[in-house]
Amino acid sequence: MAKRGTDKQHATFAKDKVELHVHLDGAIRLKTILEVAKRRGIALPADTEEAFCQLCTLKEPTTLTDFLSKFNQFMHVIAGDKKAIKRIAYEFVETKAKEGVVYVEVRYSPHLLANCNVEPISWNQREGDVTPDKVVQLVNQGLSEGEKAFGIKARSILCCMRHMPNWSMDIVELCKKYRNDGVVAIDLAGDESLNCEAFPGHRKAYEEAVRSCIHRTVHAGEVGPPSVVREAVEVLKAERIGHGYHTVEDLDLYKQLLEQNMHFEMCPVSSKLTGACNPDFTKHPIIRFREDGANFSLNTDDPLIFNSTLDMDYQVTKQYMGFTEKEFMRLNINAAKSSFLPHKEKKDLLNRLYESYGMVDKSSLATG
Numbered sequence: 001m002a003k004r005g006t007d008k009q010h011a012t013f014a015k016d017k018v019e020l021h022v023h024l025d026g027a028i029r030l031k032t033i034l035e036v037a038k039r040r041g042i043a044l045p046a047d048t049e050e051a052f053c054q055l056c057t058l059k060e061p062t063t064l065t066d067f068l069s070k071f072n073q074f075m076h077v078i079a080g081d082k083k084a085i086k087r088i089a090y091e092f093v094e095t096k097a098k099e100g101v102v103y104v105e106v107r108y109s110p111h112l113l114a115n116c117n118v119e120p121i122s123w124n125q126r127e128g129d130v131t132p133d134k135v136v137q138l139v140n141q142g143l144s145e146g147e148k149a150f151g152i153k154a155r156s157i158l159c160c161m162r163h164m165p166n167w168s169m170d171i172v173e174l175c176k177k178y179r180n181d182g183v184v185a186i187d188l189a190g191d192e193s194l195n196c197e198a199f200p201g202h203r204k205a206y207e208e209a210v211r212s213c214i215h216r217t218v219h220a221g222e223v224g225p226p227s228v229v230r231e232a233v234e235v236l237k238a239e240r241i242g243h244g245y246h247t248v249e250d251l252d253l254y255k256q257l258l259e260q261n262m263h264f265e266m267c268p269v270s271s272k273l274t275g276a277c278n279p280d281f282t283k284h285p286i287i288r289f290r291e292d293g294a295n296f297s298l299n300t301d302d303p304l305i306f307n308s309t310l311d312m313d314y315q316v317t318k319q320y321m322g323f324t325e326k327e328f329m330r331l332n333i334n335a336a337k338s339s340f341l342p343h344k345e346k347k348d349l350l351n352r353l354y355e356s357y358g359m360v361d362k363s364s365l366a367t368g
């Protein structure tokens with residue numbers, strides 16, 4: 001099933017790209033799920049890619065809660081299986097390299113893929129020996145082998161989940177333990193529409209992240225109100241905002257974040273299908289962010305569930321929002337500048353982009 005733009009030469013923006021917001025478990029290949037299910041003897045309600053695709057993907061806008069329920073279709077196949085966990089990380093890097101991504105930060109919840117040392121064990125799994133710590137090791141191995149095989153750089157972000165505040169301290173400790181092994185930040189994901197105020201468990205984890213100099217991003221203002229974004233910035237000390245579309249509904253906050261050069265990880269295709277934004281792309285808040293010179297990136301979020309590629313996100317912003325090649329370059333430079341890489345590696349990444357973009361004056365296009 002070749003999708004338009006999975007091949008970097010024919011992409012809407014056929015130059016080096018940076019992606020900062022994509023979920024590993026929302027980017028698994030259908031083929032892999034089917035093969036792993038077969039190997040493990042797990043019966044699925046459909047046994048062809050086409051039929052299983054119907055069950056996992058969204059075609060029409062829905063709610064964030066309904067979108068998140070799609071993970072129930074396949075997570076039990078991958079979770080708790082060491083070979084599968086490493087494989088999805090490796091294949092993820094291959095997919096990104098094919099899309100022309102040269103640097104990616106991929107996020108996931110180690111707890112949701114574990115079957116040991118986690119309370120409760122997700123997806124009705126029986127207890128096994130795959131701890132959240134083991135999951136991180138396996139993903140690190142898969143990413144690192146993928147980097148070598150496909151010649152791009154991949155780092156990871158570990159997710160706290162909004163409905164599981166008791167997992168969050170583990171997450172920050174894992175971020176600390178694996179900070180020299182590819183883990184660059186902490187995130188808070190999950191259903192923002194169910195609870196708006198971050199539980200003390202999340203707050204404590206983020207306080208520890210600040211103390212330990214662990215980088216921080218937070219899903220906020222995706223479907224939730226601007227108050228969730230304010231809390232992410234003021235309480236959780238987020239350095240980047242995941243999505244953040246609804247920030248524009250609080251003009252003071254929006255202005256403040258523009259002045260701070262806050263980075264917004266925007267996911268246009270996702271924002272339509274999760275019901276986060278008006279499905280008419282010509283009315284999308286990204287247009288406002290662009291006009292105001294905001295610092296943002298373009299990302300896929302969960303390409304498995306949206307049946308999408310990174311090119312589709314570039315395609316819709318070009319077709320419906322009038323993004324130009326120059327704007328694509330600018331936003332990728334901003335993404336590189338807002339990445340959670342250490343200074344020297346960030347500089348190298350920026351130089352790689354400047355070279356790819358044939359830029360003489362290296363500072364003229366980006367903010368910050």
Ligand SMILES: O=c1[nH]cnc2c1ncn2[C@H]1C[C@H](O)[C@@H](CO)O1
Pocket residue numbers: 023024025026068071107108109112159189190191192219222270274301302
């Ligand atoms: O767009 C999203 N918003 C909030 N949570 C999300 C989104 N996409 C995926 N997730 C959740 C479901 C995954 O299992 C989890 C970790 O990647 O993060």
